[in-house]
Amino acid sequence: MTDSRAYTRSTQSHNANGDTPPIPPPHDLELSVKAPVPKATRSMQRSKTVRNLENAGNKMRGLFKKQMTRDADSNKPEAAATPAREVPSASSAGTGTRPSFATASSYGPGMFQEPVMASEDSKRPLSYNVDRYEHAFRSHPDEPSMTSLPSPETDKVVPPVSQSPTSTNDKPQDDELGADSPEVEELKRELEKVNEAIERARQETTAEAERKQELQNEFEEARRNCQAREMEYTQIEHSFFEHTRAVRATDDDLSTIRDSFKLLKYSVTRMIMTLNKKADKAKATEKLVAMWPSLAVVEPNTELEPPQINLLSEKLIHEHLVHAIFRCPIYPGLPINDAFSSLSRWLVEHESKFSVRLRQQMAAIVAKSAKDSELQLAAQAEKRRIVDKIYNDVAEIYHPFILENDAVVDEEKRYSSKIADIVDKAMKLAVAMRGQEVDISMLDIEEGKEKFDEETMVDVKGKTTGIVRLCICPAFVGRDGEHGFVEKGKVVIGG
Template identity: 35%
Template sequence: MSALDKNQQDQLMQDQQYDQQKRQSTSDNIDYTMENTSINNKNDSQQQQEEDVNMNGIITTTSVSSPTHSSFSRKSESSHSSHTTTSTTNNNKRPQQNDHDYRQRMTYSESDQELYIRSLSESLMIHKEIVERIEYEKEQYMEMVERERKLEREAAKATTMALEEQQREYERLQLTYQHVLNEMEKRKQEYQRMESNYYSHVRQIRATDDDLSTIQSEISHLFSQVGNLCMGLRSKADREAGTAFIMERWADKQETIRDQLLKEGEETLDTGYIGLFIEKYIVEVILDSLLRKPLQPGVSINDAYQQVEEWFFKRNPEWATRLRQQASALVAKQPEDEEESIAQAKQKIVQSVLETIGRVCPKIKGDLNQEKKVSNIIHRAAKLNLAIKGQELPVETKPIEEGVIDFDGDCMKAASKGKAEGTVLLVITPAFAATDPNDAEHGFLVPAKVLCV
């Protein structure tokens, strides 16, 4: 029961106690009034009896005296008539006075009775009103309690119905969820089977097991290895020979190099810049002799395959892609008589690089350690070439026009001797990108390494 119901019950009990006390007081007043009325009535009765006795005595006395004095009265009737009248009048004065007092007392007694009766009636009316008010308040309270109980029952019924409905909905959703789980499990198993078949099929086509993520990582590691090699060659570089090699190989940039990289009053480049140009040279060799070859250096059908691929690509790009994948897979897995020519071609590239570096750094000539480093780079680039050609998406370099394009942090990173702003003077390593026209998230971008001034 709520706090409001308790307060109403307490108020009702207080009203009942108050009414009971008032009824008790009224009852006591009524008893007191009745007792006084009884006493007054008794006194009036006694007084009335006394008056009656007195009146009887007077009457008796008169009756007895009349015979004794009858003759005298008769004889003296005429002469004493006035005296008799006077005597009679005097004898009747007392009864008349008593009667007046009696009537006055009776009047007082009747007034008291009327007052008592009126007081009693008023008390009864008050008691009746109190009882009626209590009954009315009780009925109102009971109606209110009944309404509240009815509302509570309706709310409980509605809550129960809602709970049952939610339970039924929960059970339905649970069954649906279980059905979806079973369906997902079936589809997952089917997807795994299809994926296994797909990778099995792709492995038969691709030259290596690499995908775009491993190719992206391999490109970064390869050119990082080239940068480390050239970093170590700076201390061994001949500034005059290095400057001469640079001016000879990039003759179209001689004026820019002299204006931007040579210090005032000097004719030779700093070894730091010479190291960057050596790195640029090795990257260009990797691009031209390996990554941009139709298949692989040393393969006898490179030129013929280039013509066939172009012919396929004009008519059906998807078939051209499949042809590229299958040809690369054959070169990687079944080179047969082409294997020796491929190895000779790679070794030729290594010797060419060592010879050029030897012109700039005479101290490394005959250094087997340096030869091993260059050989590892070339063989790693050749493997990367087969992995790239085995992908469905082409992996291409993004063109950056030197001396025109400004530095872009989204697709470029600054070389150690340059700054991350201004115009791009040299592209040391180009940006590599693989883009899927149907899915923007499927692909990658390896930023270019540039020298800005």
């Protein structure tokens, strides 16, 4: 007890002089330890060491300040149950000697010296204790610090004191208060709305995906059906072409027939142009006026000019072709032409469509008949008759040039051969016309009375208005409601 009182007085003397060294933070249970007796060491710079210790003390006080406040209430019952350790006071000090501190057993023997008197302790410099602690730490760096040594009474480390129930229950109460606040409720409602929107979007996405799959399946099914229909259509088209090929007399259609008409008219015009200015005006005028007396093609006691003779000669050839070939019911030279004409009119009057099929079938028979058959022999005889008639009329107009020319040139260059080629083209065109579903017929033009019509006529000089004076070649038309065919006629407008 004497040593303890002396140590207390020494401590009070240091406090009175204002040279208090850094004090470790207080704890609930003070550890009774003996301070090691420092050995002689090198001096340290006081300012740096004291500054470091002050900083460490400030940090430790700040660290344990809140914990000490919170543990105040919880430590009171423990302090009441446990008898407080007797702390020596200054009044109980007997002698002036300083007691020795108990230390851990890890500090080896020989580290401590005899207790120092309080009077001597007060005379030591302020850095004495600092040097003493540093010397102990450098000598035994692996030893635990004095502040963490166990108590000699219990020899156990005091566990950290937990927070009081009051302090631990503050946060849940704050959380409960925060959970019931309007802001939290509003955020919860917004979160619920967002979740509902997400759920709706997810459902819509799923529905759209299912709808897409359904549409994809429908599309695939429609494509398969379309492909199947296309195959069926191709087969039907092939069958139709095979059927119509069997019915049609030739492979011609309306477009090829139109081209054949143009080629025929061009052949006639080209042959007449080779006879330009080769005609005897007197004989040509007499011949042509006799053929069309009502047209008044020339003034009395006057002769026709070469251009007029050429146009009238071309008109003459086309009229022979129209009357002998194109107006023929089936084909020139057939003995059944008149019978077919009567039967066809009867079928049309009774609104029967069989007349078209009958006409096509008859034309097919003519086209597919052999060249040495009776039918073709009769057609060839009629062809020679038509060629001779046209040749004689043209030779009379262009007398004597045609006869003299044909007498000296080769057969293919003779005008008789040219006229035969024109007649042959006209007969082939007639067979192609009879083999079509559309009934192609001639459109009569009344000369001297009918006005010019751009849809069915074309003037030789390009006029577009006036009265038709001459019809060189009639128009050919064919209409059945679905198809249309027009080959314009060649006319001369008066003026």
